[in-house]
């Protein structure tokens with residue numbers, strides 16, 4: 001019997017525990033260390049560097065990085081920067097990388113932030129994990145607190161299902177299930193009703209300028 005698991009992420013308790021546990025080793029995904037060292041990822045390091053450059057070249061405005069994780073990308077944002085994540089362990093690492101910024105624990109789908117408090121919402125590898133209802137909630141919150149949204153996510157690759165529940169293994173051997181989607185640059189830009197910022201083999205990025213009502 002095939003069990004179809006309903007997409008879940010931002011409000012899923014098991015997913016929350018997984019990221020809390022993964023925080024200390026999360027950057028190994030970016031830096032090809034630990035379990036990621038054995039993966040065949042042609043061009044990965046150079047694309048990570050390009051994404052870092054893209055982030056560093058964004059104009060310096062008031063930015064809220066939603067689901068900032070360890071702050072691997074957040075630390076390259078210029079201007080007034082606040083990182084937000086639901087995992088306390090992630091936030092501790094992110095704060096250590098933001099000497100002039102702030103990292104806080106919070107829920108991406110219910111931002112405890114005043115309307116228009118920021119110029120930009122930035123989010124990396126979060127949007128693509130969200131099921132439809134949570135995507136709507138996230139987009140609505142982004143539009144409420146900022147006039148611009150920048151989304152960095154994972155590129156669609158040959159032979160990889162564009163939507164899947166993945167089994168993730170941590171360094172201690174524990175196994176976890178995570179819902180994830182992959183995009184072409186055009187798909188991501190169309191879905192968020194924005195324009196393409198980056199179109200790589202591993203990463204895609206889009207920017208949305210919200211219209212004022």
Ligand SMILES: C[S@@+](CC[C@H](N)C(=O)[O-])C[C@H]1O[C@@H](n2cnc3c(N)ncnc32)[C@H](O)[C@@H]1O
Pocket residue numbers: 009010011016019020066067068069070071072073084085086087090106107108109123124125126
């Ligand atoms: C794949 S990581 C992305 C981290 C980082 N933005 C990056 O680009 O590497 C997903 C992050 O989403 C966070 N997260 C999951 N649900 C959340 C929620 N409801 N509110 C805030 N953060 C959440 C997790 O704790 C985790 O740090």
